[in-house]
Amino acid sequence: MDDNELIETARKYRERSYSPYSHFAVGAAVLTADGKVYGGCNIENASYPVTNCAERTAIFKAVSEGAKKIDTVAIIADTPGPCSPCGMCRQAMAEFHVDNVIMANLKGDVKKVPLSELLPYTFSDSDMEG
Numbered sequence: 051m052d053d054n055e056l057i058e059t060a061r062k063y064r065e066r067s068y069s070p071y072s073h074f075a076v077g078a079a080v081l082t083a084d085g086k087v088y089g090g091c092n093i094e095n096a097s098y099p100v101t102n103c104a105e106r107t108a109i110f111k112a113v114s115e116g117a118k119k120i121d122t123v124a125i126i127a128d129t130p131g132p133c134s135p136c137g138m139c140r141q142a143m144a145e146f147h148v149d150n151v152i153m154a155n156l157k158g159d160v161k162k163v164p165l166s167e168l169l170p171y172t173f174s175d176s177d178m179e180g
């Protein structure tokens with residue numbers, strides 16, 4: 051699974067977005083360390099804070115199927131530039147030691163960065179050891 055295939059998976063899952071309130075559809079796909087791929091979309095709720103972002107949908111699907119480590123997360127939306135993941139999703143990515151995040155939009159703009167660039171000075175599992 052290369053980066054373009056992961057973006058295409060995210061694009062496909064975006065079509066399943068449940069976003070009747072914002073009308074902002076987001077898709078995501080994760081590649082686990084053992085080579086499996088899971089897609090997700092944003093799922094909104096009439097009680098707005100209950101909404102789940104696309105990235106966390108995909109991450110939680112992977113983890114609930116047994117994944118312990120996620121290598122890459124791709125995210126796509128109809129944004130002017132590559133779609134950036136929200137802060138809560140960055141923290142969720144840190145928990146599963148994501149290496150790289152691929153940000154994309156429908157026009158074909160793509161930017162790939164290490165998670166450490168998006169979330170420096172991360173609070174993580176290692177901080178809970180002492």
Ligand code: THU
Nearest residue numbers: 072074076092094103104135136
């Ligand atoms: N959203 C995501 O799915 N991922 C993000 O990283 C940013 C925001 C969703 C949540 C909500 O359904 C819609 O986009 C507007 O905020």
